[in-house]
Amino acid sequence: MAATYEPIATTTLGSAASSITFSSIPSTYTDLRVVLTTTATSAFYGKLTFNGDTGANYSETWIDGSGSAAASGRNSSNNWLYISQRQIQTGQPQLITTDIFSYAGSTYKTALETYNQDQNGSGWVGSQVGLWRSTAAITSITYTTSTSTFTAGTTATLYGIKSA
Amino acid sequence: MLNNLIAVLDAGGGGAASSFESIATATGTGSSGTITFSSIPSTYKHLQIRSRILTATGDYLYLQVNSNSGSNYGRHFIHGTGSSVAAGGAASDSYFRFANLNTSTSNTFPEVSIIDLHDYASTTKNKTMRAFDGIDFNSASAPTGTVTLSSSVWLSTSAINSITIGTINGSNFTTNTQIALYGIKGA
Numbered sequence: 001m002a003a004t005y006e007p008i009a010t011t012t013l014g015s016a017a018s019s020i021t022f023s024s025i026p027s028t029y030t031d032l033r034v035v036l037t038t039t040a041t042s043a044f045y046g047k048l049t050f051n052g053d054t055g056a057n058y059s060e061t062w063i064d065g066s067g068s069a070a071a072s073g074r075n076s077s078n079n080w081l082y083i084s085q086r087q088i089q090t091g092q093p094q095l096i097t098t099d100i101f102s103y104a105g106s107t108y109k110t111a112l113e114t115y116n117q118d119q120n121g122s123g124w125v126g127s128q129v130g131l132w133r134s135t136a137a138i139t140s141i142t143y144t145t146s147t148s149t150f151t152a153g154t155t156a157t158l159y160g161i162k163s164a
Numbered sequence: 165m166l167n168n169l170i171a172v173l174d175a176g177g178g179g180a181a182s183s184f185e186s187i188a189t190a191t192g193t194g195s196s197g198t199i200t201f202s203s204i205p206s207t208y209k210h211l212q213i214r215s216r217i218l219t220a221t222g223d224y225l226y227l228q229v230n231s232n233s234g235s236n237y238g239r240h241f242i243h244g245t246g247s248s249v250a251a252g253g254a255a256s257d258s259y260f261r262f263a264n265l266n267t268s269t270s271n272t273f274p275e276v277s278i279i280d281l282h283d284y285a286s287t288t289k290n291k292t293m294r295a296f297d298g299i300d301f302n303s304a305s306a307p308t309g310t311v312t313l314s315s316s317v318w319l320s321t322s323a324i325n326s327i328t329i330g331t332i333n334g335s336n337f338t339t340n341t342q343i344a345l346y347g348i349k350g351a
Binding site: 003004005030031059060061062063070071072073074076077099101102105106107108109110111112114127128129130131133161162163164 | 182184185186187188189214215216218242243244245246247248249272273274275276278296297298299300301302303304308309310311313340342344346
């Protein structure tokens with residue numbers, strides 16, 4: 001029996017980089033999941049795009065807590081999904097997960113994302129739903145930085161989840 | 165009246181080394197507002213449901229176990245609407261209302277969920293479930309979108325052997341709806 005939940009690819013940065021891309025993603029799974037742990041060379045906002053699409057085809061609704069306040073917001077007709085609504089910081093690793101449902105299907109693509117970081121004094125825990133208004137199958141996933149770079153040691157693993 | 169679509173269980177059964185296994189998958193038919201996974205084996209430790217749902221008309225989603233529609237579910241939630249944060253709950257409900265509570269489903273914008281049912285086969289404990297759900301409409305005016313984290317207790321020590329996901333007001337799942345049930349083994 002083929003594995004239901006298996007790693008497709010892992011990237012570990014040997015040196016700082018401004019992007020991480022998973023390409024040639026097979027269409028044989030049902031859902032995809034990416035687990036990313038990273039810190040910033042200097043604080044930046046992280047971006048997520050699919051199939052190299054940088055058009056205004058992304059939107060999201062989010063909720064997060066800072067330890068002193070809860071907040072919710074939305075971004076519409078954006079050129080990417082934010083991987084975190086808060087800047088990726090230096091210091092402690094930030095954990096980001098992205099679940100993409102029916103990524104090879106013919107409807108719009110919806111993802112559930114989580115982001116959390118704790119600096120032992122400040123930090124965030126957040127969840128969001130992201131929409132890519134495209135009916136194309138996802139064949140590549142790219143994480144990029146708004147400024148600065150992902151530090152060396154950043155790891156990202158792409159998993160495939162296959163239903164019966 | 166709700167019509168049931170009974171999901172076909174994978175006849176493959178055991179033998180795989182993986183601890184995360186696909187048990188069954190159901191696809192919407194366009195003529196039913198419920199999907200039921202029945203005869204769930206008790207051989208896993210936990211269950212996970214992953215769903216992408218579209219409905220013919222806007223509606224709200226629920227989960228029931230073992231066809232139990234008595235006042236045996238409690239729930240709590242926190243959600244973000246894009247402009248505000250809200251939290252709430254309900255006691256003695258007839259189902260686990262796990263999805264968006266202020267935004268209905270859509271036939272264009274998929275609503276997605278991950279639902280975990282821990283220790284589902286226990287016969288000595290009540291059952292706790294949690295859900296992570298979201299839908300986004302790329303809109304600054306209603307409907308805008310909601311991301312929801314929710315928890316529920318099913319006040320029964322019976323092992324869970326069936327799970328039904330449905331629409332509260334009877335809207336049909338479109339044929340682009342897919343709901344998958346996975347089993348997670350313990351050591």
